[in-house]
Amino acid sequence: MSRIQVKAVFFDVFGTLVDWRRGVAREASSVLGPLGYTLEWLSFAEAWREQYQPALEQVRCGQVPYSKLDAVHRRMLQTILPRFELESLDDAVLDRLTQAWHRLDAWPDVPPGIARLRRRFLLAPVSNGNIALMCDLARRNDLRWDAILGADMAKDFKPKPALYLSAAAAFNLQPGDCMMCACHSSDLAAAAANGLRTAFVARPQEFPGISDTMPNIPVDFACESLLDLAAQLGA
Amino acid sequence: MSRIQVKAVFFDVFGTLVDWRRGVAREASSVLGPLGYTLEWLSFAEAWREQYQPALEQVRCGQVPYSKLDAVHRRMLQTILPRFELESLDDAVLDRLTQAWHRLDAWPDVPPGIARLRRRFLLAPVSNGNIALMCDLARRNDLRWDAILGADMAKDFKPKPALYLSAAAAFNLQPGDCMMCACHSSDLAAAAANGLRTAFVARPQEFPGISDTMPNIPVDFACESLLDLAAQLGA
Numbered sequence: 001m002s003r004i005q006v007k008a009v010f011f012d013v014f015g016t017l018v019d020w021r022r023g024v025a026r027e028a029s030s031v032l033g034p035l036g037y038t039l040e041w042l043s044f045a046e047a048w049r050e051q052y053q054p055a056l057e058q059v060r061c062g063q064v065p066y067s068k069l070d071a072v073h074r075r076m077l078q079t080i081l082p083r084f085e086l087e088s089l090d091d092a093v094l095d096r097l098t099q100a101w102h103r104l105d106a107w108p109d110v111p112p113g114i115a116r117l118r119r120r121f122l123l124a125p126v127s128n129g130n131i132a133l134m135c136d137l138a139r140r141n142d143l144r145w146d147a148i149l150g151a152d153m154a155k156d157f158k159p160k161p162a163l164y165l166s167a168a169a170a171f172n173l174q175p176g177d178c179m180m181c182a183c184h185s186s187d188l189a190a191a192a193a194n195g196l197r198t199a200f201v202a203r204p205q206e207f208p209g210i211s212d213t214m215p216n217i218p219v220d221f222a223c224e225s226l227l228d229l230a231a232q233l234g235a
Numbered sequence: 236m237s238r239i240q241v242k243a244v245f246f247d248v249f250g251t252l253v254d255w256r257r258g259v260a261r262e263a264s265s266v267l268g269p270l271g272y273t274l275e276w277l278s279f280a281e282a283w284r285e286q287y288q289p290a291l292e293q294v295r296c297g298q299v300p301y302s303k304l305d306a307v308h309r310r311m312l313q314t315i316l317p318r319f320e321l322e323s324l325d326d327a328v329l330d331r332l333t334q335a336w337h338r339l340d341a342w343p344d345v346p347p348g349i350a351r352l353r354r355r356f357l358l359a360p361v362s363n364g365n366i367a368l369m370c371d372l373a374r375r376n377d378l379r380w381d382a383i384l385g386a387d388m389a390k391d392f393k394p395k396p397a398l399y400l401s402a403a404a405a406f407n408l409q410p411g412d413c414m415m416c417a418c419h420s421s422d423l424a425a426a427a428a429n430g431l432r433t434a435f436v437a438r439p440q441e442f443p444g445i446s447d448t449m450p451n452i453p454v455d456f457a458c459e460s461l462l463d464l465a466a467q468l469g470a
Contacts, residue, residue, distance in 0.1 A: 068407075122370060131382050131384075131405040132405065132406050135382055135406065139381070146374070147366050147383045148381075148383070152388075153387075170365075170367065171366065171367050171370065172303075172305065172365075
C-alpha cells in the first residue's frame, strides 16, 4: 500500500469509465437503423468523436463561448453529416442521436470499483460532460457520486487548470489531497501540473490497437482497472 | 395522485432536511464543553443562525462578493462571539466550530423519503450550502443525490432567481418540470415566481412554536413529511 494519501478521487468519464465508441455506435444504429440507414456504425462513432478536440479548442481559446457538452456534441454531429450522407435528417432526429452520449455503458470493473473506492474517498466525475449527461450515465450504470464536478462548474473544458482546481476547491481540499484518474496521459499531465495526484487506468478497448496501455508520463499509480486501483490504494 | 408531472425535485436543506438547531447546539457543546464553556447551547445555535439572512443579503445585494456558505458561517460566528463571551477562542477552535454545520442529522423521514422519491425523480439539493457541506450532510445521512446544485453553481444565494433557474438548466429541464421542496414559504414563493412547482413540508421542530406548520402562500403540494410527499406524488 502506497504512502500517498488522498481524500478525493476525480474521474475522467469518456473512455475511462464508459465505452463511448461501441455505445454511440449501438445507439446511432438504434436511432437511424429503423429509418433505413446502414452506416459503418463504429466509423460513425469515431468520426463524431474526432470532432471533439477541435470543438473544445474553440471554447478553450475563447473563440466560442462555453456551452454544455450536449450542445457541443450536437454541433460536432452537424459537421460530419455530409460524410455519412445524413444531411436530410431533421432536428428531432439529430437531437435524439445526440442523446446517444447519455446512454453509454460503463466498463465492467467500473460499478464495483466505484462502490469500493467510495468507502474510503470522496468521488466525483471531473469530465468535460455537463451535469445532466453525467447524471444519466450515473443512473444507467449505478455510480454513486458525492458531487458532479467538471466543465459545468468551471465553464470551460479540460485540460484548462480551472477544471482541476475548481474540483478540489468544491470539496474544500487542496489539489494535493485529490487524485485524477484517467486513461489519457494528457489529462493526467494537466492534473499533475495543477498539483493533483494521478492514476492511469488502461482502457485498451477504447480504441483497440491505438489506445495507450501504459501512461506516457510519470504517474503516481498505473492500474488495469478501478478494482486494481482500489487495491493499490488500500480501499 | 396529482396530475402535476415533474421530472426533478429540488430540496432546501437547513430546516427542511436537517435539524440545524439541535445539531449545531450539540456540536458546539462537544467542541466548547471540553474547553470549560457552559453556554445555553440552543440559544447559541439560534443566535448564530440569526446572522444568516443579514450575511446573505450582503452578498445578494453585491456589497460583498460570493463566498461559500462555510466562509459565511465563519463570519457570522465572529459577530456573535462577544455576546457569548467567546472572544478569546483561537482560529483553530472557530474553524472546528464552523464544521458543526457539516455534522447535522436529517429528520427521521428524510433518508427513506429521499430513497423513495429517487425511484421516480431526479433529486438534488438546491441550498445556499456549498458543495463540500452538502456532501458531508449527504454522507452522514445516506442521502443519494443525482447532483449537488444551488449556491456554488449560481455563485449567489436564494431567493435569487439564478439558484432555481441554474438548477433546472443543469438537468436540461424547463423550470416547470422541476419542483422545489422547502419548509419556508419564502423559498417556495421565489421558486414559483421562477416557474417551478412547489411542495411545502412542515417542520414544526425547526423552531418549536414559531415554525410555520402551513404554507402562507399557495403551493402545489403541502405535506407532513417526505414520505407523505412521495405518496402524494405517486412515488
